[in-house]
Amino acid sequence: MTIDSKPLNAFPALPEMDRREVVRFAALTAATGLAGSLAASASAQQTDAPPRPEAPEIDGVEWNKAPCRFCGTGCHVMVGVKGNKVVAIAGDREADVNKGLLCVKGYHVGSILYGADRLTEPMLRKNGKLEKISWEEAVDIAARKVMDAGQGFGLYLSGQSTIPEGYIGQKLMKAGLSNNHIDANARLCMASAVTGFISTYGVDEPASCFDDLENCDVLILWGNNPAEMHPVLWSRVIDRVARGEKVKIIDIGTRRTRTTEHADMHLSMQANGDLAIANAILHILVKEGKVNEEFVSKHCSFRASHNAEGLSHPLVHDEFTARLAERGAGGLKGTAIDRKDFEELIDYYTPERCSEMSEVPVEQLRELAALFADPTLRITSLWCMGVNQHTAGTAMNNMIHNVHLISGHWGRPGDGPQSLTGQPSACGTVREVGTLAHALPGGRLVANDGHRADCEARWNVPAGRIASKPGYHTVKMFEQFSKPTSEGGDISAVWVQVTNPGQSLPNTKKLINGVKAQSDKFLIVSEVYPTATTELADLVLPAAMWVEKDGVVGNSERRTQQWFRMVDPPGQARDDAWQLIAVSRRLFELGHAGLRDKDGNWLFQQLDENGQEIEIWKWDVWKANHFDRNFFEEYRPFTVLKHKNVAPYDLLVEKRGMRWPVVETSPGEYRETRWRFVEEDDPFVGEGARFAFYHSTSGDDRAQIWFRPWEPSQETCEDEFPLMMSTGRVLEHWHTGTMTRRVPELARAMPGTYLEMNRKDAADRGISNGEMVRVVTKRGSMKLPVWLGGRAEPRRGHVFVPFFDEAQPINELTLDAIDPYSKQPDYKKSAVRVERLADPKGGTQ
Amino acid sequence: MIQELDSASSPGGRMGGLLAALALGLGVAGFLIATGVELPASRPDDASRGAEASSGVANGTAEAQRYTEIVPSSMGKNAARAASVEPAALGGVTPNELMARYGSAAPTPGERGAALVGRSMRRAYAGAPPVVPHAIDQLGTSACVVCHSNGMKVGDVVAPAMSHGLLASCTQCHVEERGAPPVGGMTATQIRGLLAESGFEGQAEPGEGSRAWQGAPPTIPHSTWMRQACISCHGGESEAGLSSSHPWRASCTQCHAPSATLDQAPIPATPLPAGQ
Structure with a gap:
């Protein structure tokens, strides 16, 4: 490989270690970082505080740090592991973000691994039913579908994809397949x-x-x-x-x-x-x-x-x-x-x-x-x-x-x-790695000649490999996927990782539900539990999640965070990054020219210290090592262009995250940046400037x-649909609830969704608390119980429905109108009417 | 508690008076909501809030204290516990009378076991925030604080004092054990049917603390992070199985050693507030 920053060899300190030792190693390195962070915070906090041990020592329980799996806050948790299982969670007192506290989801994040219906085997849909197949077969089928689909293939990643996962997906699509139809669910949340x-x-x-x-x-x-x-x-x-x-x-x-x-x-x-x-x-x-x-x-x-x-x-x-x-x-x-x-x-x-x-x-x-x-x-x-x-x-x-x-x-x-942001790595992965239809890593654009050439050089692929035209954004990708081929639906295969578009897309009836009936459309889903999306899938790949794999993510304040795998994934479940790698390798074996770099080598080739190729596409090899460091360090130089310098991996191992730009002040000494474009804190602002927006459009x-004028919402309340419906989250559940609904403490607290209504609007219609009603939009209708005077109350003329509930997927009813620049849908303003049922006690169907 | 409310001049009485005012306030708000009276769209700003409080005095009603003002008096390790042993705070009850009231016997193994089972049922693992075994006010914090700032016991029902300093967003960590929203006429069994099974096995509650010899004070067998207030579980008003045999002793760590290996902070770094 001739790129200027070579990927590092397989994690040198760790190749022979087993899981237990890895955890110890991480705890040790984390402890080394402790001294530094204590010193750094000493002036701001109590100076006479005694040094703290890392975590409680309970017999047989080993503790290690990880960022929480849920939102974009980026709290750090201490994960207690005993007998290859997560048994306890504690707030991490060394973490700047949460200072030892968590929310109720964070305290129960360990339970998300242990839902009884975890997916543990690859499955292929045969005669309408998902049947178990081997990984070898699954990887082969996925690779052939990707190959056959050509520019009709779309990769749909997530703000929960880790930075290495996003980077691998990005490189596969843009440098390998010359295909820009890669987007991420963050399009739906922060575009x-x-x-x-x-x-x-x-x-x-x-x-x-x-x-x-x-x-x-x-x-x-x-x-x-x-x-x-x-x-x-x-x-x-x-x-x-x-x-x-x-x-x-x-x-x-x-x-x-x-x-x-x-x-x-x-x-x-x-x-x-x-x-x-x-x-x-x-x-x-x-x-x-x-x-x-x-x-x-x-x-x-x-x-x-x-x-x-x-x-x-x-x-x-x-x-x-x-x-x-x-x-x-x-x-x-x-x-x-x-x-x-x-x-x-x-x-x-x-x-x-x-x-x-x-x-x-x-x-x-x-x-x-x-x-x-x-x-x-x-x-x-x-x-x-x-x-x-x-x-x-x-x-x-x-x-x-x-x-x-x-x-x-x-x-x-x-x-x-x-x-x-609402996801743990919407910033770190989607925005910084750029897993979007128009983007390249580090703030580069596919439409920019210089940016493409730069990426082609860094990836050691021939000039012209990266396509210049932006691919389909999320809504367009799924619209083209759902639309029959005969009607111009030119996306024929989509691979979804770490997200649940079957429930989270707007207007799901139009944008995704129709896929199931079309035999020439193929949906690959990497998932941890059965979801609305696996219901539609042709090929299901069981995935490892959170502390079952290594990861690096980035939160809403530019903080890059790292963790190591701590427990084994169940059954045959495997890392999402490995799945991308294995399919990429299979494409290479099948002779896909794009998977070769300029020198004829496989695009993702990793060499050991002796220059021998590491067979990272083999699960045993992948699992025995920690390749996150390689891919993160390969990605890191991309971040310099827009002054988003992320911290070196080894530093992230020690810290509870660092906020970029992270610059080396003296050899081996790094500092993070809290306020960007501000002279006192941002090292890239010139002396005396006070403030400098150094990437200014002008x-x-x-x-x-x-100047931005007022404009009315896309749908307005008219006679037939007099109320405005907003959708959103609740404290206990995260997004489509696939994880949190499998945590008993959370699911019992918030078992199902509901329609929140202003009490006067309810009174006008004679609707009482708990009554089942029918909510109707132009796109369909759904029965929901009404909750009056509950956790929140909309103003008159407005209603609210949480979208976590798989049994009552409100996105069947939401509008799919998008912002003209960001292409992000508006889930907050669908015109609805609320009807009483003939039998006001309703049913549960 | 009743006695506390009566002794308006004592520190505990001041708190009790405040709690009564809070409860009254909640009641009024609840009444207004229930009767459909329009509540103001926005809360008055600081200045007008002060004016309202003064006019309340002028009208002969109790002056409402701001929620924020009570905080310094209830923060810190066992602050409420310390306050409660002031005889005046308990309406002149002496420690001896307290001993007679609470008894001095250590809980039996059976009582202890029952209390630990009860604890486990409300927690996913040792150290998890407990779920709330009763319906809650979906919006406010003050409704929690009314009962859980000092803790109370009515009949057999114990409302434990908060085990940690006051944190303002109770529902951030504590959610209802049973579903809050209406679920369309479903029975409990139907609701359970909606829930997926979990194979999560949480870390068990720790056993008893170790003793150097028979009769020596046991060490603290659990972390004290977020459990700085021993009174929460071990005070006289707590469940029998965990309550101290000597709840009138205010300085727990005088005799019971926390463990440096269990705890991220072996000794609280913040001194107790002055005057306590």
Whole structure:
């Protein structure tokens, strides 16, 4: 191999070790890291704290660190293992993120391995039934299907794929198969955050970090319910309040939730009211002379875009968008506009008008703007699905950055926008490795000639190997997969890993359910439990999960985290990374030219210290070693281009994660970065610059303040469908519930989904608590029990349904409209009606 | 508890008065919700909240303390336990009277076994946060704190004191043992039928602490992380099988040694708040 950073040989310290020794080794290295992290935190914390042993020593129980399997917070847990089984979990007190605490899912994360129906053998659908086959056969079938499908093959990965898994999948598709139809479920959860960061700062991912939660005076939650979705981050704030510190918490949304209970102010808004609220803040700041002139004049430019799909408010900004269109200013990067233009446009958004659009009282809009007008306050904004799952998701992400930039509430500890993610490696894998239809590793793009050439050189493949046209994004991929071949459905085979699109895609009846009836479509699913997706699958590959395999992931604050395998996977279940490798090897054996590099070697060839090839496609060899380090270190040089320098693997073994950019300050000494683009903390900001957005779209180190008009939601409430339905998560269950519904403590607490309704809306219809009703959208109907006055209450005219329940998959009813830039669907605004059943007691069918 | 509520001048009475006020507040809110009276869309800000409290005094009702203000007095290791042995806090009951009330006998092995089984049924493994064996207020924290800040016992029902310092989001870790949302007329058996079986076997509860000799105080056999308040399980109001034979002794670690190997923090680094 001739690439400039050779992959390292098989983990040199470990080849002969058995599992037990590996755990010991990891504990030892983790302990070495302890001294450093204690020293680092000594000034901030009690200096006289005694050094702590790593974890409780209970007879026969060995402990090791791992990041939690669930959300994007990235808590570290201590995993207690006894007799090759996980038997206990403890919060990791050395972890900055969670400081020894977990949420109820985290405390029970060990149970997810032990559902009685774990998939333990490869299975092929024969005559409609899944039947057991051997791994050899399974790998061969998968490889032949991939080969036969050619450009009709799609690989659908996940924000739960580890960084090495994503990297292998990415390389297989783009360098091996010259096929860009690779996307990930993170498209459904944070794509609009990505397009928001790119269009505002010129480069993806949050500049701030969770430390802001300890430093903010004001916390603004934009359509966000962290009390249930990011409970540990939430506690970091409200425990401050409980200790008597003053933090003003402002909750903006369409429901009163557990989060609202702790809020000082609740802005109850109409769907898409968020765009109006943020525009009102901009309007008030501009009109009242509260723009932070120093920050804006030195560090910001103004920008707007003509949207070719015509989503801009048709009555008001027509003339302006037509002018932009003449300048050819469509697309994600738009065009520069003058501040005067910006001020003229924003003039329209008077508090009174925005109040009408959002149904938030003018006084509340003014109160919110007044906080931004006060330069002494430190304001942190949090947002997640409420803003991202939005047909104006990119625009709304820009708007949150806007209100912080224009007021100069940016770049001090506690003062800035922090986007949250819902999966453990949506950032680390999907965004950084770039397992998306348009992306290459490290922030590169398939459409960029230089980026392709760079990747081809690093991967040692011939020039021109990587295709320049972006592949299908998630919704398009599944639309083309579901559509019969005769009608132009040109995706014929899809391989799904670590996610459950059969339940999590919007409008599942249209986008995936139809696949099962089509004999010329082939669905491969790597899974740990039977799911809505394995129900549709032709080939099921049993997967190892979490601490049954090695992993590296990246959380929402740029923190890269690592763990080692601690227990064996059950039966024949095997690592997802190995599955990709084994199929890649089989493709090579079958003569697929793309699996050869320029020198004729297999694309994933690994050599040992003596230059001999390691047969990593053989499970015994894979299992006896730790190849994560090889693939991570092969990937690491890609991260330098966009200054996302991830930490070396060996350092991650010692630490509870490190936040990139991680730079070497002296030989062997590394430091992480908490606040990006800020001179005091970011090593890439020049001296004296104070702030520098060094990947700026305008090329002058400035961030972009966007004009983004209000627009109505895609579906609006009309006579036939008078209510607006939002979907989402609950505390106890994670996403489609495949893991958490198999944890008794969680499943008993929240056994099934329900329809949450405003009590007055229920009273108007004569609906009582617990009554079964039928909820109807244009796409179908479903029977659900109504929960009134329960965990949350939507505002009038709105209903809410959690999507975790496989038995009642609400995504059969959701809208599949997408944001024009990010292609992320809007799961939050489907027009519905709620009907009483003839028999109000209902049934369970 | 009743006696505590009466002695308004004592520290415990101050707490009790507050709890009563909280309970009253919850009751009022519950009444408003139940009767469909529109609650204000937003909570008043700090300034207006203060004004409301003052006007309450003017109206002759008890001044509502802010939730945040009670925290310093209940934080720290066994702070509530320490407060409760003040005779004044217990309405003038002396330690001797306490001994007569609670008895001094150690629990029998049978009682101890029963208590451990009860513990295990509410926890996935030793050290897991217990599930909540009763219906809960889905939204608030204060409803938990009313009973679980100091702990209480009504008849045989024990509401244990929190074993850790006050953390503001109770439901972050503690969820209901039985499903909260309505499940469309399903029976318990039907609900169970929805749930997949689990093969998870959690680490068992530890045995008794070791003793250097017969009659020596046992060491603490479990980690004290998140279990700083011994009173939670071992106080006089706790389940018989685990309760101390001498609940009036306030300084547990004076005699019972925590284990450096069991614990991530052998000795709490934070000194107790002044005045306790």
